Amino acid sequence: MQPSGAPPAQGPWKPLIVCPHAGLSSRIRLAFTELGIIEVNHLAEYPRIGSLNSVASERGCNICLIDVASNSEHALLLAAECSPGIPVVALNTRNDADLILRCLRRGACEFLADPTPEQLRAVMERLSRLRSPLEQPKPSTVYCVVPGKPGCGASTLAAHLAIEIKRSGAARVLLVDTDVQAGAIAFLLKLKPDFHLGDAIRDRGRLDADLWSRLAVPCHGIDVLLAPDNPAAPVEISRQIAMELLAFWRGHYDAIVLDTAGAQAGAAELARLSGEILLVTTNELVALHATRRSIEYLEQNAIERSGLRLIVNRYTPATGLKRDEVETALKLEPFALLANEYELVQEAVLEGRPMASNSRFGRSIHALAGRLIGKTAPARKRSAWFGLLPSRS
Secondary structure, three states: OOOOOOOOOOOOOOEEEEOOOHHHHHHHHHHHHHOOOOOOEEEOOOOOOOOHHHHHHHOOOOEEEEEOOOOHHHHHHHHHHHOOOOOEEEEOOOOOHHHHHHHHHOOOOEEEOOOOHHHHHHHHHHHHHHOOOOOOOOOOEEEEEEEOOOOOOHHHHHHHHHHHHHHOOOOOEEEEEOOOOOOHHHHHHOOOOOOOHHHHHHOHHHOOHHHHHHHOEEEOOEEEEOOOOOOOOOOOOOHHHHHHHHHHHHOOOOEEEEEOOOOOHHHHHHHHOOOEEEEEEOOOHHHHHHHHHHHHHHHHOOOOHHHEEEEEEEEOOOOOOOHHHHHHHHOOOEEEEEEOOHHHHHHHHHHOOOOOOOOHHHHHHHHHHHHHOOOOOOOOOOOOOOOOOOOOO
């Protein structure tokens, strides 16, 4: 029976609380009681890795709240283990932005710092809007494509990668153009929809499957959310906005490919929340110089160089730097080299179609997608070279 005066919580939630902190555990259980949710399971100690899903399944739990402050490393592993099966809410009473980002990357979809009934109810309502509590969320990967320099073909890569991931077996794939200034995806795919990213940001608090079906446009087997037609349109992607949008997208797609504007605040926020960050450049000196500056910008925004996947597009060793020279210049090993078929790519762009899968560029994209989703092994040939770009102080 619901306590008198308590606001009703949405959905038949059956929580599992993993919280060694006695005071925090008591507060969260009391908050659930005041919301009328009596059937609450509690683990006073962190379970061993590999057992949490079984515990949740045996007890019929459909949401897991994990104390990520008492033992952050163990809690992060538990969140990664549990999040593909049921929603995970991170309990963190400390103002630690780095820990919040790590939790997001491990699959947490919400955070609760102050477990009052009001704050808990807000979290449960957001989760109810994102998905049915009984629906099993899909494990999804977010691929954030970042241009090292404008004009290096990052948008072309993003579009082809999304289509190739779909061809490789992903059930649902989303491509999002977050570059308001360029808006290249609409041009590449010859799309002109009625809605765009700005609409999704404005209506993010009430997104559901019906509303989303009007915002996203189907194209070549994937869903596409475009940037606004007007480059002056005010589209701000803050950390909170990025978190809310990605939480919704992760619940509905197997893979999300984000085409970003590079060294801008919105791109950095999206990159921090992504599973894979693809930094795109060419092997020309000017492009590599600009890409090095982009790497520095990302590092200043708490994105480690070691977490970047360097993609060398239009790779032509005869007229630019060779692979090992690129690695020396950027202090970052190329993850993939994409074949240079510039004229054929331009023909495909003019016709609004993807490159043929049997072209050299198409095979490069297929190999890249295979490596990213774990279907192929990397090949690497090394030799020693010296740095070719002047160092910056």
